[in-house]
Structure formats: structure tokens, C-alpha cells
Amino acid sequence: MGDGAARLEGRPTLGSLARELGVSRQTVSNVLNNPELVTESTRRRVLAALEGTGYRPAPGRRVPHTQRPMAIALRLYPAGDGVNGTLMDRFTHRITEYAQQRGYRISLLSARDAADEVRLLSELHHDWAIDAAVLTDTYAGDPRPGLLVQRSIPFVAFGRPWGDEAAAHSWVDVDGRAGTLAATSHLRALGHTRIGYIGPEAPGVCDDRRSGWRDGVAGAGPDPEDLQEVVAFDTARVGAEAARRLQARGATALVCGSDTLAFGAVTALRRAGTTLPVIGFDDTPVARALGISSVAQPVEAAAQRLIDILLSEGPATRPRQVLLEPHLVLRNLEPFVS
């Protein structure tokens, strides 16, 4: 495969293509949308000409009869080493199932970094191997949305364009801040005034979750900064160590930015013979097995909305931006083994 990006510029339109072939715009449109209305020789001639160009209809208006793949690319990230990996597993499963119902397949790709992902998507799109892409794991300064818009590759992002308020592409995300705010508010309603937070600090998802806790503890009493454990890694061991420090500083309840951290915190506290209410994030199988309360993301709904938006978009549609609400799953904080 060559430099797909360069070849993508100056793509022909239905009109320029019709002029080039000496047929009407309507004929080209019929070949793509109502092939039964044109003669076999016209159909073959127009499809052969299309072959050599970059022209293609919007993803939702694809014609199965052209025998082109109807595929949506999705980059697969390495399986995490923690407890949270199941979330993207659920997402991938649902997006595969729902895209298939709508006539599309999910085509996986593996990439070293954002530039590599964009390069691969450009090549695959140019070669007609994919029709569109779903981006996941967006971050502050993410170059991918801008590059894909520039290359006219249809896509929807699962994740907001953090820090880029002017971004004009479609995305679906889950309101993480609302989730940690609901968790913190629940603990305050139970009478807690010293609620600690364990989580990483980073622009985007991490800071968003942390801001929900910060808003939730505002006015509760002590300086929130004292009850915050900013951690570098999302591992159970890190969660365990942070929980012990927060307990020593007088925290009576904990909100965690992930179930991995919550899992470590709960295990450490139980080993120390105490139990504090702990609320995690992502409602993983491990949180369910250990009876840890958690914030649940509607990832299946997100997958479905992404596909709906992707397949309803055309050159004339406006970008759509959807923020879904998570919900709090409350569990007995005693372990299931009574």
C-alpha cells in the first residue's frame, strides 16, 4: 500500500465523474443506488471508472450490490493489566453485533500510535477496505480527529475532543464527572464528610472524573486537597497503598477513578481489619464478585449510538455530539463470603 493520504486529496464528486464519463449525473447515481434502472454495460462502465477514482457514497448510503466491503475500522488497544479491560471488551462486542445488524462488519486494526492509526486508516479507506472508522480513547491534543476530517474519512469518536471546544466532528461519550459526583453525593447523604479520592491526574478522562468528586465534596468540611491521592498507575497495589494513606489521614469513605484502584483499596482495608465504604468506576466483573459499589458506564448504548450516527451522516449533515449519563450501582460493602 502506498501513501494513501496524498492520493485522497481532490476526490471527484458525482458531478465531475459524470462529466468525465459523458453520462448524466442521474445515471451515475442510478448505478450506485438503483442498478436495476441502468443497462448492464453502463453499470459495468461506470463501476470500472469509479474503481480508478476516490469517489464513494457516504457510509450509510452504500450499495451492497457493488460487492465492496461494508466495513468500519476499530483500533484494538492492548489488553490492560488491571481489572478494567472488560469495558472495551463489552464495547467491541456490542458494536460488532449492532454494526452487523445494520449490514456492516467491524474490521480490527492494531497501531503503534495515533500517527500510525491515521496512516493505516487512510490506506484502508483509499483501498476501499473500510468505509468509515470509530475512534476510541480520545485524549487532550489528540491529532486524529483533525487528520481524519482533512482526509474526508468518515468517523465518529467514542470520547470527547478534550480541550478542543471548537472541534466539529461527531462524538459520543459518557459523563464521567456526573458519575463520580453521584458517588460522592451518595456518601455525603450517608453522613460522610471526609470522603477521599484515589485517581490519576491528567487532562481529559482522569481530570473529568476527579472534578466530579471535587464538586461533590465542596463545602463538606476539610480541605479536599488533603483527602486526594493522585496516583501514577492504575493498579491494585497502588490503590491499596493510597487507601492506607487516606485512612491514616482520617478519610471515612473513598471514591476511586477505577475498579482496579477500588479493588486494591478494599483488599487493603479488609486486610487491616477495617471496612470503609468504597465506590469504584466501571462496574467490572471483579467489582460484582467482591461486592464493591461502582459507577456503571452505558457502553452498549454508546456503541449503538456511534453506529447510528455514523450511518446517518452524509456530506450535508451536521456533526452530532452525545453525552450519556452513567449510573451508580450500590452494593453491600461486606464481601459476598459471609
Place this chain on the structure above:
Amino acid sequence: MGDGAARLEGRPTLGSLARELGVSRQTVSNVLNNPELVTESTRRRVLAALEGTGYRPAPGRRVPHTQRPMAIALRLYPAGDGVNGTLMDRFTHRITEYAQQRGYRISLLSARDAADEVRLLSELHHDWAIDAAVLTDTYAGDPRPGLLVQRSIPFVAFGRPWGDEAAAHSWVDVDGRAGTLAATSHLRALGHTRIGYIGPEAPGVCDDRRSGWRDGVAGAGPDPEDLQEVVAFDTARVGAEAARRLQARGATALVCGSDTLAFGAVTALRRAGTTLPVIGFDDTPVARALGISSVAQPVEAAAQRLIDILLSEGPATRPRQVLLEPHLVLRNLEPFVS
């Protein structure tokens, strides 16, 4: 899409195609393999004729210049509710990465059952949307391998043709029996004579793992049947209950058919204030986080072997069958929180 299966019978060969087109067999071969040796008009004529037939070269001999997708189908199963889901996550990631290195993409599909999977694979293969398939989660009485052979759809299975010794297709699997045997032997070497087993009973993978334990305890002393807990579900709660029963019957160590069961067992024993050596299966992130010993499957190596076999197969090659060895990961049985 129509009934792909019916249309797949009587596929043309390179020879019959050449006769039909009035060109030599070598010319057809050149169009596919050395397009620079034929004129543009011949190339177009032969490719157009190929379009209307079911002919295609073996997956490993595909020509990128035909602009057809080079895709391998993989059915995605629902994310498990236990701890073990990460295994297939790792498999999917590695197979995507390695197939891509070899010029192929993994195309996901979702299916209700075996028949639905075969129907989808037949349609996608007929429509040139995929070149080959990888089957996973094989089971005793699995109809898929036979049906795919019948339909001439190239595939390799991750999993043995349980109970069908005569099956002549290619597969890669991990020797589960060797894994539980190594675990049991390790515990015997530590002096244990009453080693219990927790796992489901079912032809195929489950019975294979159980047989490793049974062979390992042979001659150790008590009747092995007394120290076996056949469970119906692979959940932590079930593992916890089974561990308590085995401890009451005098087991001094446990081998489990999954990390989910081992996780439940360890948690129950710790709650009861005791620790027995417990060895799980699959070396999941949860086993690592809790410090549980486990049998590790080389899933990345399996994914790679599957692709290598798939892309080296042709009409004349013999099926290859590869059984990989798992290895035992021993950990401190005390929890990581000291």
C-alpha cells in the same frame, strides 16, 4: 445476501476458467500472481471474468493489486461475567496485530450459534468480504469444522476437534491436561496428599483439565472422587462454596479449572482465617493482583501459529495440528497486601 452455501458448490479451477476465457492457464495465473507480465486489457478481462465466478486463490497467495479485501473472520463471543474474559481479549489483540503484519485484517462477526456462524461465514466468503476464518471455542459435537470443509472455506480452529479423532482440518490448541497435571504434581512435590479439584464436568476442555488433576493425584492416597467438586457455573461464589466443602473434607491444597473459581476459593479461605495453596487456570490480571498461582496459556503464540498455518495452506497442503504447552506461574500464596 442469499444462500451462499448453495452457490459455493462446483467452484471453477484455474484450468476451467482458462478454458472458458480462451486463454492459457499460465495467463490466468499471471494475472493473479505477476500482473506486470500481462497486458492491461487481458488483466481487465480476466479479472472481470473472475468477478462472476467463485474462484479465488488460497488465502496466503492473495494479490493485493486485485483490491479485494484481505480479511480473516473471527467470531466474537459475549464478554464473560467472570475473571477469565481477558484471555480471549489477549488472543484477539495478538491475532489482529500479527495478521496485520502479514497483510490481513481481522473482521469480527457476531453469531447466535454455530449454524448462524457458518451461514454468515459462507455469505461473507462468497461475497469476497473474507478470505478465511478462525474458529474458536470448539466443543464436542461441533458442526462447524465439517461444514466449513464442505463449503471450501479456508479456516484453522483454535481448539481441538473434541471427540472427533478423524477430523482432518488444521487446529492449534493448548494442552490443558498438561497444565493441571503440572499444578497437581507441584503440590504433591510440596508434600500434599489430599489435593482437591474444583471445575465443571463437560466433554472437551473441562474434562481435559480435570483429567490432568486426576492423573496427578493417582496413587496419592485417598479416593480422588472424594476431593472433587463438580460445579455447574464458573463464578467466584461457586468457587467459594466448593472450597469450603473441600476444606471440610480434609483437602490441604486446591487446583481449580479457572481463575474465577480460584479467586472465589482464595477469598472464602481468607475470610475463614485459613490459607490453603490454590492454583488457578489462565493467569489472569486478577490472579496476578491477588497473588494466586495459575496455569498460563500461551495465547499469543497460539494466535501467531494459527495465522502462519492459515496463510501457508493451499489445496495441496496437509492439515497441521499443533498442541502448545502451558506453564505454571507460581506466586506467594499470601496476599500482596502484607
